[in-house]
Amino acid sequence: MALIEVDRVKKFYGRVEVFNGISLNVETGEFVALLGPSGCGKSTLLRMIAGLERPDAGEIRFRGEPVRGPRREIALMFQSPTLLPWKSALDNVALPLVARGMGWREAREAAARFLSFVGLSGFEEAYPKQLSGGMQQRVALARALAVEPEVLLLDEPFSALDPLTAESLRSELVKIWHENLSTVHTVVMVTHAVDEAVYMANRIVVLSARPAKVVADLRIDLPYSRNRKSHEFQKYLDQVYSYI
């Protein structure tokens, strides 16, 4: 049984047919990048896996159980950090833990550990507006990791960042996943960037225009950390581009 099973899922928004029976399995330990044309339904698929939206037909299962709402094993991180502006960095990370029943003191201790883990020691009391975009996205990453999920779903997490910040966060995230530095073993990431997908993922799934179908499902068999200038990297880039 796969960790995540997307089984013949159909999804409509009014008359817009986003999926007409898409199936896709994700195995434990994979880093899957979802690529596809704008508006094809990548974010919708991620939100359905996260339990934030329901399929109109078909089923999404996590470890064989139908996903009927958000689950503690699955965390989601968006393009923008979606922090609460009136809460400190520390409390933004602590809040989901408190919402799950942890006391504030313990939650703040855990939050401080995760802020330190993402390189933000010393910024615990800062408010989001006092932090750069990259730092805010790090707080969002700390918040996602603090609930100790097994699966991290990423919806274009770097696209709002400047190129250098985006690049360092990409490398850090790959390292966290590849070296098992957190509870996260499995990642599903929506991206527009072929280069980002080949740099980070060990599997790339390319979707077609709506109603989206899987048009390619490739394993990226390159060691980490990856060298964008290598011949093999370029070969994978060309291969993925040929499907887009």
Ligand SMILES: Nc1ncnc2c1ncn2[C@@H]1O[C@H](COP(=O)(O)OP(=O)(O)OP(=O)(O)O)[C@@H](O)[C@H]1O
């Ligand atoms: N809540 C909603 N209500 C109505 N239509 C929606 C809603 N969410 C998404 N859609 C529509 O469903 C389709 C798929 O959207 P989605 O955001 O999943 O695509 P995407 O592949 O992630 O797009 P992009 O790459 O541009 O972010 C689009 O046509 C979009 O307009």
